[in-house]
Amino acid sequence: MLEGMTTRDPRAAGLARLAGLIADETRAVCLLALLDGRAWTAGELARHAGVAASTLSEHLSRLVAGGLLAEERQGRHRYVRLADATAAQLVEDLAARVAPGDVRRPRTLRQAGAGSAMARGRTCYDHLAGRLGIAVTDALTARGLLRQDTGFALTDAGLRWFDAAGIALDRRGRRPLARACLDWTERRPHLAGAAGAALCGHALRAGWCVRIGSGRAVRVTDTGERALSELLGIGAAVLR
Amino acid sequence: MLEGMTTRDPRAAGLARLAGLIADETRAVCLLALLDGRAWTAGELARHAGVAASTLSEHLSRLVAGGLLAEERQGRHRYVRLADATAAQLVEDLAARVAPGDVRRPRTLRQAGAGSAMARGRTCYDHLAGRLGIAVTDALTARGLLRQDTGFALTDAGLRWFDAAGIALDRRGRRPLARACLDWTERRPHLAGAAGAALCGHALRAGWCVRIGSGRAVRVTDTGERALSELLGIGAAVLR
DNA sequence: CGGATGCTTCGGCGCCCGCCGAAGCATCCG
DNA sequence: CGGATGCTTCGGCGGGCGCCGAAGCATCCG
Numbered sequence: 399m400l401e402g403m404t405t406r407d408p409r410a411a412g413l414a415r416l417a418g419l420i421a422d423e424t425r426a427v428c429l430l431a432l433l434d435g436r437a438w439t440a441g442e443l444a445r446h447a448g449v450a451a452s453t454l455s456e457h458l459s460r461l462v463a464g465g466l467l468a469e470e471r472q473g474r475h476r477y478v479r480l481a482d483a484t485a486a487q488l489v490e491d492l493a494a495r496v497a498p499g500d501v502r503r504p505r506t507l508r509q510a511g512a513g514s515a516m517a518r519g520r521t522c523y524d525h526l527a528g529r530l531g532i533a534v535t536d537a538l539t540a541r542g543l544l545r546q547d548t549g550f551a552l553t554d555a556g557l558r559w560f561d562a563a564g565i566a567l568d569r570r571g572r573r574p575l576a577r578a579c580l581d582w583t584e585r586r587p588h589l590a591g592a593a594g595a596a597l598c599g600h601a602l603r604a605g606w607c608v609r610i611g612s613g614r615a616v617r618v619t620d621t622g623e624r625a626l627s628e629l630l631g632i633g634a635a636v637l638r
Numbered sequence: 639m640l641e642g643m644t645t646r647d648p649r650a651a652g653l654a655r656l657a658g659l660i661a662d663e664t665r666a667v668c669l670l671a672l673l674d675g676r677a678w679t680a681g682e683l684a685r686h687a688g689v690a691a692s693t694l695s696e697h698l699s700r701l702v703a704g705g706l707l708a709e710e711r712q713g714r715h716r717y718v719r720l721a722d723a724t725a726a727q728l729v730e731d732l733a734a735r736v737a738p739g740d741v742r743r744p745r746t747l748r749q750a751g752a753g754s755a756m757a758r759g760r761t762c763y764d765h766l767a768g769r770l771g772i773a774v775t776d777a778l779t780a781r782g783l784l785r786q787d788t789g790f791a792l793t794d795a796g797l798r799w800f801d802a803a804g805i806a807l808d809r810r811g812r813r814p815l816a817r818a819c820l821d822w823t824e825r826r827p828h829l830a831g832a833a834g835a836a837l838c839g840h841a842l843r844a845g846w847c848v849r850i851g852s853g854r855a856v857r858v859t860d861t862g863e864r865a866l867s868e869l870l871g872i873g874a875a876v877l878r
Numbered sequence: 879c880g881g882a883t884g885c886t887t888c889g890g891c892g893c894c895c896g897c898c899g900a901a902g903c904a905t906c907c908g
Numbered sequence: 909c910g911g912a913t914g915c916t917t918c919g920g921c922g923g924g925c926g927c928c929g930a931a932g933c934a935t936c937c938g
Binding site for chain 1: 913914915916917918
Binding site: 407408409410411412413414415416417418419420422423424425426427428429431446447448484487488489491492493496497545547548549550551552553556557569574575576577578582591 | 646649650652653654655656657658659660661662663667669670671679685686687688708718724727728729731732733735736767785787788789790792793796797814816817818820822831861
């Protein structure tokens with residue numbers, strides 16, 4: 399056989415290998431969990447995924463070797479997190495393409511409860527998502543601070559708004575300031591990129607919102623309601 | 639075992655299945671080849687990938703069933719193409735993340751020749767790439783028609799430029815007008831999205847550039863050099 | 879109509895990979 | 909120091925999947 403083979407694209411092997419990292423349901427479970435942007439221990443992920451610790455250990459080694467995860471050893475714990483923003487974006491992009499019909503809806507009450515908290519507000523890697531993320535994105539757009547019609551970019555007024563709000567934007571890196579991230583529960587784009595990260599970081603630091611328990615869901619505080627109302631004209635009702 | 643399993647993310651199975659479609663080198667070869675945006679027959683792809691027709695037939699069925707490819711039967715031929723722009727973007731995004739060290743450089747003279755033609759100018763799904771794509775993107779940016787510093791979006795002046803050049807933009811669909819696509823050979827972003835597609839389509843229709851043979855490489859014509867110089871101030875030397 | 883061409887189906891083979899539990903190592907803590 | 913905890917390594921098992929060639933079907937063409 400073969401011989402007739404012409405010039406296989408040299409990227410194919412790497413592409414298949416990269417996709418292969420995500421092409422396992424247990425690893426996919428881990429990557430989606432890590433989308434909260436925080437570090438998990440190997441044991442937490444093993445329990446979360448429902449497999450033996452030994453099994454998960456090997457999965458983590460592959461994901462780290464493949465560059466999707468970064469690890470940090472602390473004593474007898476192995477902490478892993480998504481390697482960087484581009485890794486997070488990759489998982490997001492793939493997850494966003496998954497046909498909505500392919501996701502099974504949660505069944506138990508407890509899951510439904512957690513689900514509705516997540517739908518209200520959560521972090522998506524390092525930016526805000528859920529109705530909260532959408533509300534912020536919509537408000538920025540309505541006020542002419544963010545353009546969505548011709549792409550996805552901050553306007554000059556948007557740059558001034560961040561400056562006036564005292565939210566520092568890191569414009570040195572290669573990371574784009576504004577980027578669209580498709581919201582899983584809302585099925586609409588919300589603000590990601592360096593600006594989205596800065597805004598989320600500020601919101602958590604300033605107490606505009608706090609994490610619920612140990613998950614990625616967040617709740618808007620009274621302080622946060624006032625700030626979002628003053629700075630962006632977001633009504634409290636939208637966030638409930 | 640198990641029992642301890644908590645709430646696996648319902649998207650995990652779909653995510654793994656989707657990634658699994660790309661996680662095979664032969665299928666990856668096909669997807670990368672199809673990034674030229676045109677339709678290939680099953681036989682062409684089999685020869686290109688260097689596998690038996692029967693093997694490739696099954697691969698195509700899986701890719702079609704998974705929604706990444708669209709097929710069209712004509713007589714005894716089975717034509718396939720990327721299902722839509724989002725499928726193309728998915729493959730691009732994944733390929734862009736492949737570590738540059740992972741791609742082996744071409745070796746033979748013939749491959750090197752094809753490579754340099756590809757590096758000069760080519761189509762990337764439905765927009766321009768290679769030095770040509772970069773030159774156009776840079777020129778649009780330098781003239782204030784495209785913003786890259788705060789995201790990736792056309793400016794109002796950019797909208798007027800397309801209008802004045804007689805290039806119709808389809809703004810009805812959900813597809814973003816401007817989007818960044820990481821150029822494989824240049825390692826820098828070039829213009830994709832509805833505007834990139836419109837520009838590329840116009841360039842081919844107006845004879846600004848023509849396809850070289852049956853591949854995805856394109857060559858800029860004399861007409862094209864004049865047009866690009868007049869409309870965007872692109873010097874001919876850049877395109878060589 | 880009959881041979882050539884393109885694709886698909888099928889059976890069979892072999893490899894890869896995900897899974898587990900047992901055993902071992904490192905770390906922490908009383 | 910010794911037991912508990914967390915992680916890793918190893919052997920073994922089973923299933924899935926990619927590969928092929930042979931055979932069969934549809935289409936095209938002389």
